[in-house]
Amino acid sequence: MSELMESEFNGKVAIVTGAGGGIGRCHAIEFARRGAKVVVNDLGGSVDGSGAGDAADAVVAQIRAFGGDAVANKASVADRDGAKSIAADALAAYGRIDILVNNAGILRDKTFKNMTLDEFDIVMRVHLTGTAYVTHAVWPHMYEQRYGRIVFTSSGSGIFGNFGQSNYGAAKMGMLGLANVLALEGANRNVRVNCLGPGAATRMTNTVPGRDENLDAPDPLRRPALVSPAVLYMCSEEAPNGAVIHASGGNYHRSEIWVNDAVALGAGATYEDLLEHVDKLMDMSNAHPRQQRAPRPRR
Numbered sequence: 001m002s003e004l005m006e007s008e009f010n011g012k013v014a015i016v017t018g019a020g021g022g023i024g025r026c027h028a029i030e031f032a033r034r035g036a037k038v039v040v041n042d043l044g045g046s047v048d049g050s051g052a053g054d055a056a057d058a059v060v061a062q063i064r065a066f067g068g069d070a071v072a073n074k075a076s077v078a079d080r081d082g083a084k085s086i087a088a089d090a091l092a093a094y095g096r097i098d099i100l101v102n103n104a105g106i107l108r109d110k111t112f113k114n115m116t117l118d119e120f121d122i123v124m125r126v127h128l129t130g131t132a133y134v135t136h137a138v139w140p141h142m143y144e145q146r147y148g149r150i151v152f153t154s155s156g157s158g159i160f161g162n163f164g165q166s167n168y169g170a171a172k173m174g175m176l177g178l179a180n181v182l183a184l185e186g187a188n189r190n191v192r193v194n195c196l197g198p199g200a201a202t203r204m205t206n207t208v209p210g211r212d213e214n215l216d217a218p219d220p221l222r223r224p225a226l227v228s229p230a231v232l233y234m235c236s237e238e239a240p241n242g243a244v245i246h247a248s249g250g251n252y253h254r255s256e257i258w259v260n261d262a263v264a265l266g267a268g269a270t271y272e273d274l275l276e277h278v279d280k281l282m283d284m285s286n287a288h289p290r291q292q293r294a295p296r297p298r299r
Contacts, residue, residue, distance in 0.1 A: 020055025
């Protein structure tokens with residue numbers, strides 16, 4: 001990792017939140033190796049969101065050691081002013097923002113029955129609201145320059161569900177809803193928004209019940225670096241828009257929402273009418289991708 005690579009990312013400015021370790025650190029390093037100027041954001045706290053530290057500085061030092069260009073930001077994405085400072089630091093250091101990877105997150109896993117509302121709220125605040133705050137801060141700059149690539153780090157816990165992660169899953173599925181809208185709103189300005197569904201061994205995943213992985217010598221297929229190729233693709237010139245791409249263990253696939261044909265009962269439909277057609281309603285054998293709505297004119 002001693003030489004920079006020539007690539008399409010040369011000179012681009014990328015922000016990666018939660019980049020002090022794990023998957024985010026790998027994203028930051030891979031962008032920097034390819035010539036991008038990187039803002040490494042990380043509060044430096046624990047997995048549950050408490051505390052602070054200098055994790056961002058360590059990643060910046062690593063990037064500079066191999067000749068890359070990076071600056072650190074230690075703000076919390078869940079704080080409005082902190083989120084604004086991330087964009088401000090990118091503009092102050094490099095004059096523009098081309099890429100945003102929303103990666104910052106915390107966990108407070110419990111079954112819904114045992115979860116406090118504070119534990120629900122803080123996870124929603126960091127993952128969903130924090131993603132919205134940082135994206136809102138960079139959006140005007142990307143919109144005006146008619147170029148931007150944004151990745152939301154969603155999760156199978158939200159897209160498909162996972163026991164004991166109601167707060168996390170709700171936030172991660174909320175990200176997908178936000179991304180769906182922003183993909184439409186940014187399309188005619190060449191601002192493309194996509195979602196990542198990652199899988200890797202990290203400090204965060206090691207807190208999930210049933211996980212006990214050796215992070216010092218992880219399974220090669222559980223390395224966080226194997227997630228980054230999907231992120232770079234979603235931030236490339238040929239990036240898709242409005243896609244959900246999963247990356248885990250060197251495997252990459254896409255998921256999509258499909259719908260079946262409507263049961264057309266008309267304006268006088270009743271519950272009893274619907275009951276007569278429940279088999280058709282629930283039958284997905286002839287399902288197809290939902291037709292995307294055309295973007296509305298810009299206001």
